[in-house]
Amino acid sequence: MEGMTKIVKTVARLVIGFILLYGASIVIYGHITPGGGFAGGVFISIAYVLIMLAFSKKVAMRKLSNFAASLSDNLGAFSFFIIGLLGSIFSGYFLYNFINHGTPFRLVSAGTIPLSNIAIGVKVGASLYAILVALSIYGRVLTEKEEE
Amino acid sequence: MYILCTVLFVIGIYSIIAKRHIVKKIIGMVIIEYSVNLFLILVGYKAGGIAPILAKGQDVAEFASKGVDPLPQALVLTSIVIGLGTLALMAALAIRLYEKYNTFDMSEINRLRG
Amino acid sequence: MTVFYVLMVFMIIGAIVAVETKNMLSAVIAVGAVGVGASVIFLFLRAPDIAITQVIVEVLSLIILIRVTIRADNYAIERRQDNFANIVGLVFVGLFLVFAFWAYKGLPEFGNPLMRVSSSYLREGTRETGAANIVASVILDYRAYDTLGEAIVLFTSILGAFVILRPKGRKHTSEKDKGSFGIIEDKEIKGSR
Numbered sequence: 001m002e003g004m005t006k007i008v009k010t011v012a013r014l015v016i017g018f019i020l021l022y023g024a025s026i027v028i029y030g031h032i033t034p035g036g037g038f039a040g041g042v043f044i045s046i047a048y049v050l051i052m053l054a055f056s057k058k059v060a061m062r063k064l065s066n067f068a069a070s071l072s073d074n075l076g077a078f079s080f081f082i083i084g085l086l087g088s089i090f091s092g093y094f095l096y097n098f099i100n101h102g103t104p105f106r107l108v109s110a111g112t113i114p115l116s117n118i119a120i121g122v123k124v125g126a127s128l129y130a131i132l133v134a135l136s137i138y139g140r141v142l143t144e145k146e147e148e
Numbered sequence: 149m150y151i152l153c154t155v156l157f158v159i160g161i162y163s164i165i166a167k168r169h170i171v172k173k174i175i176g177m178v179i180i181e182y183s184v185n186l187f188l189i190l191v192g193y194k195a196g197g198i199a200p201i202l203a204k205g206q207d208v209a210e211f212a213s214k215g216v217d218p219l220p221q222a223l224v225l226t227s228i229v230i231g232l233g234t235l236a237l238m239a240a241l242a243i244r245l246y247e248k249y250n251t252f253d254m255s256e257i258n259r260l261r262g
Numbered sequence: 263m264t265v266f267y268v269l270m271v272f273m274i275i276g277a278i279v280a281v282e283t284k285n286m287l288s289a290v291i292a293v294g295a296v297g298v299g300a301s302v303i304f305l306f307l308r309a310p311d312i313a314i315t316q317v318i319v320e321v322l323s324l325i326i327l328i329r330v331t332i333r334a335d336n337y338a339i340e341r342r343q344d345n346f347a348n349i350v351g352l353v354f355v356g357l358f359l360v361f362a363f364w365a366y367k368g369l370p371e372f373g374n375p376l377m378r379v380s381s382s383y384l385r386e387g388t389r390e391t392g393a394a395n396i397v398a399s400v401i402l403d404y405r406a407y408d409t410l411g412e413a414i415v416l417f418t419s420i421l422g423a424f425v426i427l428r429p430k431g432r433k434h435t436s437e438k439d440k441g442s443f444g445i446i447e448d449k450e451i452k453g454s455r
Binding site: 149150151152153154155156157158159160161162163165166167168169171172174175176178179182185186189190191192193194195196197198199200201202203204208209211212215216217218219221222223224225226228229230231232233234235236237239240241242243244 | 266267270271273274277278280281286289290293296297300303304307308309310311312315316319322323326327329330331347348350351352354355358359362363366369370372373374375377379380381383384385387388389394395396397400401405408409412415416419420422423426427
């Protein structure tokens, strides 16, 4: 009972890279095109959830363990907070957009918005993946104990 | 239009009040969440409007006069993700209740607790 | 305009099926249909950000709900009808609809919103923040406190899920008494059996 059938595994192996890439592009281009940290973060988490469903939870945990997921969750939230704090240091207002705005429609523009997008994306993706891990692994352990 | 959205809301409330199955109650919560998000976006819609994303070389004044309201969209965007978090929390509670009482039935759980 | 009504009726039918059907798996999938209808209607309401987020969140919530319902006896529960709860629910629903119909007279008409703050966001947003996506500039610049609060709420919810589901802390109770899996009300359960 290691994961699903061979067809599902092959298709998943092909698709996961594209899902991750699409999520990353949605996060990075969030200030120019539709998307942003929230949608891209959910895309990233769903790629790992696809690994967990198609192969098995062991493979997914080897790729990104529970500890690493909670660590990157904390890291994303903390870096967002740090960006806000830097704004308050440099300009006097918490979460102020302190970097030079640059010209619109370029990738490097809009001050702190892309940085905050990346922080939010990491945070949302890691926390949703952690929720799914908690639901699958802890629940599974208990029901197996129940069946004994 | 608003009334149809409210009908959706009311279906969710009926499911929470009258159903005995815990998962049906969770489904009612999810439906309520969708209807509230939809209502906020409906309030901000402008007839014949365009999406609040500036295209390259577009006139800003024309964009400001035709674009739909960006503020409810921003708030709903956060509220959708929060809804996913609360859904996961409710699912965890339901799994725990099922492990403890071996049933999803609300009145049965009440009876077992004595 | 017609497409909105068609999609809304589709969503209402999906919600009724989700609430009334006996099979739990089909109820969950009907909720998925409601969510996909919501995302298409967001796309027609000129909100592409929310349409993307809604589709992908819908997939994840479907996975979570299926995980909840997958191994349970679901058919036996709704045999007995609870008449009192049904009547109370219907009365409340009727009252709510009447009051909502009353209250909607105060709102602006559909397709003609009141935009005092938002029009200034649209006019000044690109110049002030440098971002072409006005929704992103509202989330992360004008109202970034809201996003910080959202991060805290998400963090709290996963903390709650971990605390509720963790397997430690009740091992000794299961060794002592294999029938019961409780932490808090262990004595009560033993007493009632």
